[in-house]
Amino acid sequence: MNAVLDLLGAVLLLLGSVFCLAAAVGVVRFPDVLTRLHAATKPQVFGLVLILTGVALTLRTGHVAILAAFTVGLQILTAPVSGHMLARTAYRTDQWDDEHASIDELGEDLEAAGFTNIFEEEPGPPGNREPRS
């Protein structure tokens, strides 16, 4: 029984690490701030869930399990908040890849309400403006 739990824990740890790696690779490879945010919030949270489940299964003490549950819960609660703050700022300072976007209904609504993005004219920092291959 213990061997099975150990094995399951190890597999979960490995799988979680793969997702965290995917998140890191995504942050490097994705074209703009908003898509990178997706990489930073989602696979990483899921990776953490898997890793902590693996740790809880390997250590098998009540305290670790509760602590892991708390960590996951707080991560799920806080990751979207930071993600939203960054996304909103990135959008409003026009640091996102609107040329490749298929649809932008927020832009339409803002324009209909008479708002213009004052950052629209100036190119953003060079790092964010590279054309995609």
Added chain:
Amino acid sequence: MTDPESLRARSRLRWQPRQVAVLTVVWVVLWGQVNLVTILGGILVAVGITLVFPLLPIEWGGRLHPWGAVVLVGHLLKDLAVASFRLAVFAFGRNMPTPGIVRIDLRSDSDLYQVNTAELVSVVPGTIVVDARRRSRTLYLHVFDLPDAELRDQVVADTLALERRVVRALGSRAEFAALDDEAPRDEPTFREVT
């Protein structure tokens, strides 16, 4: 709706037993031992936190439905797995995503459900909330991969289904029933700065 200013004024030095209880439990878990010192210390820290960072009072007419909550969490974990897998495929693959921003008008009319829906939609499948508006209960979602503008209807349907599960888990019967009527809403105009 109550005037936010008056809510804020009376919330400042409010006694918030629920938050104190939750924070105390967190504190005790962090210490890893249950004794008088950790519990009293936890209560002290919790009261301090609620005084320094008071939560706004939330108008909530419903109650927690256990089965609805189970369905919500189950869907959340499934969506989290699927979304993470798809993002991982993109991270290692050759294709780059085509993003899009979609407007979603929620059906419920409550801060609590809007916040919860926004929160969960951000954790879940390939979407991040870029902007949210209170008056019209609108969320603007940045969708990770939306190659065709026609797919926006699918995103809207998914989000409304999520909202439905949130209300199913937390709302009252009347609120759940109200999801189905087409209530006229304010047109999106940016009169309110939120």
